Amino acid sequence: PDGIDSITNGTGVLGDRKQVNTVRNSAGSYLIDRTRGKGIFTYDAANGTELPGTLWLDVDHQLDGLLDGAAVDAHHYAGLTFDYFKTVHDRNSYDGQGAAIVSTVHYGKAYNNAFWSGSQMVYGDGDGEKFLPLSGSLDVIAHELTHAVTESTAGLIYWNDAGAINESMSDIFGVLIEHAYSETPDWQIGEDVYTPKVEGDALRSLADPTLKGLPDHYTKRYLGLEDFGGVHINSSISNKAAYLLANGGTHYNVKVEGIGIEKTGKIFYRTLTQYLTPTTKFRQLQAASVQAATDLYGADSQEVTSVKAAFAAVGLK
Numbered sequence: 001p002d003g004i005d006s007i008t009n010g011t012g013v014l015g016d017r018k019q020v021n022t023v024r025n026s027a028g029s030y031l032i033d034r035t036r037g038k039g040i041f042t043y044d045a046a047n048g049t050e051l052p053g054t055l056w057l058d059v060d061h062q063l064d065g066l067l068d069g070a071a072v073d074a075h076h077y078a079g080l081t082f083d084y085f086k087t088v089h090d091r092n093s094y095d096g097q098g099a100a101i102v103s104t105v106h107y108g109k110a111y112n113n114a115f116w117s118g119s120q121m122v123y124g125d126g127d128g129e130k131f132l133p134l135s136g137s138l139d140v141i142a143h144e145l146t147h148a149v150t151e152s153t154a155g156l157i158y159w160n161d162a163g164a165i166n167e168s169m170s171d172i173f174g175v176l177i178e179h180a181y182s183e184t185p186d187w188q189i190g191e192d193v194y195t196p197k198v199e200g201d202a203l204r205s206l207a208d209p210t211l212k213g214l215p216d217h218y219t220k221r222y223l224g225l226e227d228f229g230g231v232h233i234n235s236s237i238s239n240k241a242a243y244l245l246a247n248g249g250t251h252y253n254v255k256v257e258g259i260g261i262e263k264t265g266k267i268f269y270r271t272l273t274q275y276l277t278p279t280t281k282f283r284q285l286q287a288a289s290v291q292a293a294t295d296l297y298g299a300d301s302q303e304v305t306s307v308k309a310a311f312a313a314v315g316l317k
């Protein structure tokens with residue numbers, strides 16, 4: 001639709017006020033952000049499963065209704081995630097060519113998930129017990145958009161080791177992007193929308209995966225067929241390595257000197273975009289990460305030593 005670029009005030013899923021970039025005309029304000037790449041577009045599935053659904057139009061230019069929150073957050077957080085890849089890694093959208101970013105909210109009925117469809121992000125409303133509308137948490141949007149980056153670069157298949165590494169990259173960048181923009185960053189995933197009636201829990205913890213019964217060592221990996229071969233289970237192995245690399249610590253008697261979150265982000269971004277392939281296995285992830293750190297900081301650097309220690313601590317090499 002035609003119209004003028006404008007900024008509209010809105011209320012997010014958690015009742016927090018924020019501004020979103022919109023296109024405004026006589027019909028109302030559309031969730032179109034023309035300030036980033038080829039644009040960010042947010043749609044409404046109206047609790048159906050047709051994608052992308054209807055481009056979000058707010059007729060009174062006040063994005064503060066109960067149904068608006070999911071759309072406001074999906075749009076706003078997609079913008080922040082775009083900004084992170086652009087300003088921190090000099091990557092213009094998920095494809096490096098400014099690709100338009102499309103999101104759909106209110107997908108399905110009480111749908112307790114969010115996903116990258118292969119061409120767009122999709123968010124369920126949650127059932128109010130397990131999840132609130134999933135776009136209400138920045139780490140969820142960052143997780144999903146990172147799948148698009150992964151698909152445009154490494155192409156990790158969604159199965160067994162490669163799938164777990166795929167999922168892990170999405171969790172790691174979920175944390176990195178939350179640390180870049182949130183006042184209350186953490187090493188947990190989904191805490192803002194997970195179990196609204198239970199305080200202090202999260203879907204996954206990178207700091208201590210065992211809190212949710214997930215493996216924190218390669219010898220404890222899941223070998224079954226569920227969850228695409230454990231992609232949301234074995235992701236915790238490299239998630240833990242990332243936590244140790246950034247923060248340091250001693251894990252299974254292996255001491256890791258932390259190098260901070262910025263350098264951790266640089267290493268994992270280079271690993272993901274330069275060295276991973278569709279079939280990368282966990283041991284190859286270790287080697288790829290060492291290579292990326294070597295490229296960036298030199299073979300004899302503390303950073304390389306810490307990458308080796310972080311992966312050794314979770315049983316890789």
Ligand SMILES: CCCCC[C@H](S)C(=O)N[C@@H](Cc1ccccc1)C(=O)N[C@@H](C)C(=O)O
Binds near residue numbers: 113115116140147190
């Ligand atoms: C369609 C089935 C597969 C879903 C895969 C998507 S990418 C995914 O991993 N979704 C995230 C959503 C998420 C992300 C961050 C924080 C909370 C929730 C996910 O972890 N889904 C879990 C619930 C799962 O699918 O097991």
Ligand SMILES: [Ca+2]
Binds near residue numbers: 188189
């Ligand atoms: Ca978090």
Ligand SMILES: [Ca+2]
Binds near residue numbers: 194195197199200
């Ligand atoms: Ca909770």
Ligand SMILES: [Zn+2]
Binds near residue numbers: 143144147167170
């Ligand atoms: Zn995922």
